[in-house]
Amino acid sequence: MKDMNDLKPVKGIEKWAHDQFSRVIIFYKRHGVYATCHCSECGGYYQIRTRTTGDPFEDDLANIEKPIRDEETKCRLCKRDAIFKPAGCFKGEWRDCNIVTGQKIDDNRFVFRVFYATQKIYKDCRTAYSCNEYKRIFTESRKKPVRYYNQCGHWMKTSIGDNYRYLVHPSTFKEIKKTGMYKYVPYCKEVAEQYYGESWVMDYYIAAARYPDMEMIVKTGMIYLASALVAKNPVNFNPRGREIHNRLRIQKERVPYLVKEQGNNMLMRLFQFEKKADRHWTDEELEIVKELFKHIYTDIFTELIRYINPVRMKNYMSKCGIWYDEERMSYGQANKIRREYFDYLKMRADAGYDLTNDIIMYPNDIVRRHAEMVIESEKKELDKRMKNVINRFPWISRDYRKLSEKYSAAAAGYIIRPAKDAAEIVMEGRLLHHCVGASDTYMKRHNKGESFILFLRKASEPDIPFITVEIEGESIIQWYGAYDKKPEESFFDAWLKTYTGELVKRKEEKKDKKAAKTA
């Protein structure tokens, strides 16, 4: 690294910084037909006549000007454009900006120097300007940039913060042109000025030093890829690659496609997956994979892509009504099953199942298989939790028979019954993704007999959790299906109303029987 003190001074930087602030104020104070003016920039004072004398000849000589707050004027002494402000109520003004300038060190090294410039306008004295260098970024061909910050006159690597808006000093471009490693890197406006105008110029050339590929990437028009490099998004270059497809870790025949799509990042990552999985997707397959990639979490996608036969998967998902353009199901419903499907595949992969087996990859009943996999993959952890709750809330199972007599019922293709034990409540919560089994609250109440957890299920699938109900006596406290949603809300509201009515009737019959016995 070149010695910090060896850097040439930046010629004219203070003057240039000063010129970036165009604000000049003429403060005025009226007295009679005159006003005294004070220029914030040159500091001079002068008087103007503010009202007509009635004599056209005199008026012309007096050069009448009426000062009005915020109106434009010109200083009569230094001739700068300015605006009027009444001197009385002015509290002071403050502006600042960051300026970046670049210098060539040698053909493979370059330094960006960042200045902080301020303008402070006070009343009754001249405007104060400052311009201090606070950051230096050293770039070197194929290396990470090194940043130094000015901490009370010492250059340290500890950051004092970075800014995102910079003005670029024009000499920077001349210096870049002189530097060997930048010689062939075209200035790509679309990339270098993508955010905040020219502010990205520095980041653009920092990236261009670190990644010599920038030249080729920009020249072929892969601007999204260039932007990713500038924005420090992960690109995953192969450091030992020579040709572009090796560098990018994609198949050679994919380069023209990627160029056509201007280096689209998603596409590049897909092509990287394709190569890694040693696949050669057809156009049809690629369209399907793109759609999948848009919707599946990257870590799941990464794991599954090796096994996916895109056309087969699309057909399968269409058949299940969960392909992305399907309208057979509501979006929420399709999305839920889709999520469970990929969740299921991930669990299968994690558990070491053979995903080349179609029976595993394309199951008959996603919801059921997902439920089974949830049970299997969380079994250990679940076992522990279930043992724990069974010990802590023993009355749930002890009271089951009694509660079942009171609460079990069946009607219209549905059954309802109390939980057999605490473990069942935990499982219900897991499978339906709601909170009934996650916290101890409901089990505690059930155990104490304050309120009870009931399971409402399809009579045809009595083992599959569907709706969870909390009941106190004969009144429903709350009910929820999967993900805290209420499926067919009005139907089940009515169903539960009939049910609680039935419970009240049962209770009264029991009372009557008792009364008859004792009588």
Ligand SMILES: [Zn+2]
């Ligand atoms: Zn002036």
